[in-house]
Amino acid sequence: MATSQDHHIMPMQTTGPNPVIHALGRLYGSFVGSFLIGAVAIAALLGLWQWLAVWFEVPTWLVPKPSDFLGRLVADWQTISYHAGATSLTILEGFALSVIVAVPLALAIVSIAALERGLYPVIVFLNIMPKTVIGPILIIWFGIGPVVAALIVFLMCFFPILVDSMSGFRAVDPRLFYISRSMGATRWQSFWKFRLPAAMPAIFSGMKIGVVKAVEGVIIAEFIASNKGLGFMIMQASSFMDMSLMFAGLIAAAIVALIFNGAMGIAERVLMPWGNAGH
Amino acid sequence: MAQMTETTQPLQSALGAHGSGRAGASIHAKGITKVYGQGGVSPFHALGPIDLDIKPGEFVSLIGPSGCGKSTTLLLTSGLEPVSDGTVEVDGKPLTKPISEVGIVFQDHLLLDFRTAMQNVLLQQEIRKLDAEKIRARAEMLFDRLGIRGSENKYPRQLSGGMRQRVSIARALVHDPSMLLMDEPFGALDAITRTQIRHDLEMLWLETKKTVLFITHSIEEAVGLSDRVLVMSQSPGQIVEEIKIDLPRPRPAHLGEYPEFSKYAERIYKIFAKLGVYKF
Ligand SMILES: Nc1ncnc2c1ncn2[C@@H]1O[C@H](COP(=O)(O)OP(=O)(O)OP(=O)(O)O)[C@@H](O)[C@H]1O
Numbered sequence: 001m002a003t004s005q006d007h008h009i010m011p012m013q014t015t016g017p018n019p020v021i022h023a024l025g026r027l028y029g030s031f032v033g034s035f036l037i038g039a040v041a042i043a044a045l046l047g048l049w050q051w052l053a054v055w056f057e058v059p060t061w062l063v064p065k066p067s068d069f070l071g072r073l074v075a076d077w078q079t080i081s082y083h084a085g086a087t088s089l090t091i092l093e094g095f096a097l098s099v100i101v102a103v104p105l106a107l108a109i110v111s112i113a114a115l116e117r118g119l120y121p122v123i124v125f126l127n128i129m130p131k132t133v134i135g136p137i138l139i140i141w142f143g144i145g146p147v148v149a150a151l152i153v154f155l156m157c158f159f160p161i162l163v164d165s166m167s168g169f170r171a172v173d174p175r176l177f178y179i180s181r182s183m184g185a186t187r188w189q190s191f192w193k194f195r196l197p198a199a200m201p202a203i204f205s206g207m208k209i210g211v212v213k214a215v216e217g218v219i220i221a222e223f224i225a226s227n228k229g230l231g232f233m234i235m236q237a238s239s240f241m242d243m244s245l246m247f248a249g250l251i252a253a254a255i256v257a258l259i260f261n262g263a264m265g266i267a268e269r270v271l272m273p274w275g276n277a278g279h
Numbered sequence: 280m281a282q283m284t285e286t287t288q289p290l291q292s293a294l295g296a297h298g299s300g301r302a303g304a305s306i307h308a309k310g311i312t313k314v315y316g317q318g319g320v321s322p323f324h325a326l327g328p329i330d331l332d333i334k335p336g337e338f339v340s341l342i343g344p345s346g347c348g349k350s351t352t353l354l355l356t357s358g359l360e361p362v363s364d365g366t367v368e369v370d371g372k373p374l375t376k377p378i379s380e381v382g383i384v385f386q387d388h389l390l391l392d393f394r395t396a397m398q399n400v401l402l403q404q405e406i407r408k409l410d411a412e413k414i415r416a417r418a419e420m421l422f423d424r425l426g427i428r429g430s431e432n433k434y435p436r437q438l439s440g441g442m443r444q445r446v447s448i449a450r451a452l453v454h455d456p457s458m459l460l461m462d463e464p465f466g467a468l469d470a471i472t473r474t475q476i477r478h479d480l481e482m483l484w485l486e487t488k489k490t491v492l493f494i495t496h497s498i499e500e501a502v503g504l505s506d507r508v509l510v511m512s513q514s515p516g517q518i519v520e521e522i523k524i525d526l527p528r529p530r531p532a533h534l535g536e537y538p539e540f541s542k543y544a545e546r547i548y549k550i551f552a553k554l555g556v557y558k559f
C-alpha cells in the first residue's frame with residue numbers, strides 16, 4: 001500500500017485488501033495492543049494500592065482497598081448494573097436528542113443568513129452559560145428524575161455538535177455544487193449525496209466531543225437531579241459513608257464512559273471508512 | 280505507459296456497444312459578460328463581452344492571465360452561473376439553466392473523499408438514474424483507457440494526484456456527455472504526469488470527439504491539445520486572438536519536435552508581452 005504513492009502514472013496492478021477489512025484489522029491490532037498495556041498498568045497500580053493500604057492499615061471508611069470495592073462491584077453487581085443501565089440510557093437519550101436537534105439546526109443556520117444573525121448570538125450565550133445551572137429549574141418543571149438528567153446531558157453535548165456541524169456544512173467546497181448541478185442533482189440529492197457526507201467528519205468530531213461531555217455531565221446531572229443512575233447511587237452511598245460502594249460506582253462510571261467512547265470510535269470507522277483509509 | 284495504448288480497442292466502438300456514443304455539441308456564445316455582485320454595493324466586471332463559436336467535436340483552449348475570467352467563461356457556457364449579458368446556445372438551443380449533457384473537470388479533482396474511485400464515477404449514474412449496467416461497463420472501459428485499472432476500490436486519498444485527476448476525467452465522461460469542460464485540469468500535476476495525461480486525453484478525445492473547452496495557463500498544453508487556442512486579455516477578459524493549431528495528431532510528448540510549435544508558442548508569448556502580462 002505504501003508504494004502506491006510512488007507510482008504516479010502506472011496503474012495499480014494489484015488490488016489492495018478490502019479497505020473495510022483493512023481498517024478493522026488495524027483497529028484490532030491497535031486495540032489489543034493498547035488494551036494489554038493498559039490492563040497491565042492498571043493491575044500494577046491496584047496491586048500497589050492494595051499493598052500500601054494493607055501495610056499502613058488504612059481504614060476502609062477513609063480509603064477502601066481495591067479488594068473492597070472490586071468485591072462490591074461483584075457482590076452488588078445487580079444494583080450497580082441497574083444504575084449503570086439507567087445512566088447509559090440517560091446518556092443515550094440526551095445525546096440522541098442533541099444530534100437530532102443540532103445537525104438540522106446547523107444546516108438551517110448556515111443555509112439561512114437571517115437565522116445565523118438572529119440565532120447565533122443566543123446560541124453563543126447559552127453555550128457559555130454553565131449548563132447545570134438549569135438543573136433546579138428543570139426539576140421544578142419535570143420533577144426529580146432521569147428526564148432532567150437527560151435534558152442536562154442534551155444541553156451539554158448540544159453545542160459542540162452544533163458548532164462542529166456548522167463548520168462542517170460550511171467547509172464544503174462550493175465547486176462540489178457545480179459538479180452536483182452539472183449532474184442535474186436535485187436539492188435533496190445534493191444534500192444527501194454531497195453535502196451531508198462531506199460534512200460528516202466534522203459532525204463526527206462534534207459528536208465525539210459531545211459524548212465526552214455527556215459521560216462527564218451525566219454523573220453531575222444525576223447528583224443534582226435524578227433518582228436513579230450511577231450519580232444518584234454514588235450520592236446515596238456518600239450519605240451512608242459507604243466508601244467502597246462509591247469507589248465501585250466510580251469504576252462503573254469509568255466503564256460506561258469507556259464503552260460510549262469506544263462505541264463512537266467504532267461507529268466512526270464503520271460509517272466513515274474513508275476517514276483513515278491509507279496513510 | 281505502454282499499457283495505455285497497447286489495448287487499442289477503439290473506444291468509440293467499445294463504448295458505442297453500451298452507450299449512444301453521443302457526438303459533440305456546438306457552443307455559441309454571443310457577447311457574454313459577467314458582472315459578479317450585480318446590483319450590490321460593489322459589482323465587479325469579471326468578463327467580456329466575448330463571443331465563442333465552437334464546432335461540434337472541436338478542441339478549443341482558452342489561455343490567459345490569472346483572474347482574467349477563464350473559469351467564469353466555463354461556468355457561463357455550462358449555465359452553472361447566469362450570464363449578466365449576452366446569450367449562450369448549445370446545439371442551437373438557448374441556455375437558461377445548467378445543462379446536464381456536460382462533464383466538468385476542475386483543477387483539483389473534487390472527488391468525494393467518502394466514495395471510492397469507482398463510486399465517484401458511478402455517482403453520475405446514481406444521480407442521473409441511468410442504466411446501472413451500461414454505465415458500469417463504460418466506467419470500467421474508461422478506467423482501462425485512462426490507466427487507472429486496479430484503483431476502483433481505493434478512496435481518493437489513497438491515490439496520487441495524477442490518478443485522482445484521471446478518475447475525475449472518467450467521472451466527467453462516463454455518462455457520455457456531448458461536451459467536456461476542463462478548468463486547468465492538469466494544473467496541479469507534475470510535468471511528467473502532465474505530459475502523459477495530456478496524451479491520454481488526446482487519444483480519448485480522438486476516439487470520442489466530444490466538444491472540449493479546455494482552460495489552461497500552459498502554452499504547451501494549449502498548443503499540444505487544441506484545434507484552436509483563444510487568447511484572453513487581463514481582467515475583465517476579452518478574446519484578443521484566435522490561433523488555429525495545424526499540427527498532426529496524435530501529437531508527441533516533446534512538442535519541440537515540430538518547428539511550428541515554437542512559432543505558435545512565440546505568437547502567444549508575443550501577445551502576452553504586448554498586453555503587458557509579462558513584464559521583463
Ligand atoms: N463568485 C465570485 N464573486 C465575485 N467575484 C468573482 C467570483 N468568481 C470570480 N470572481 C472574480 O472574477 C475574476 C475572474 O475570475 P475567474 O475565476 O474567472 O478567473 P480565471 O481566469 O479563471 O483565473 P485563474 O487563472 O487564476 O483561475 C477574478 O477577479 C475573480 O476575483
Ligand SMILES: [Mg+2]
Nearest residue numbers: 349350351462
Ligand atoms: Mg480559474
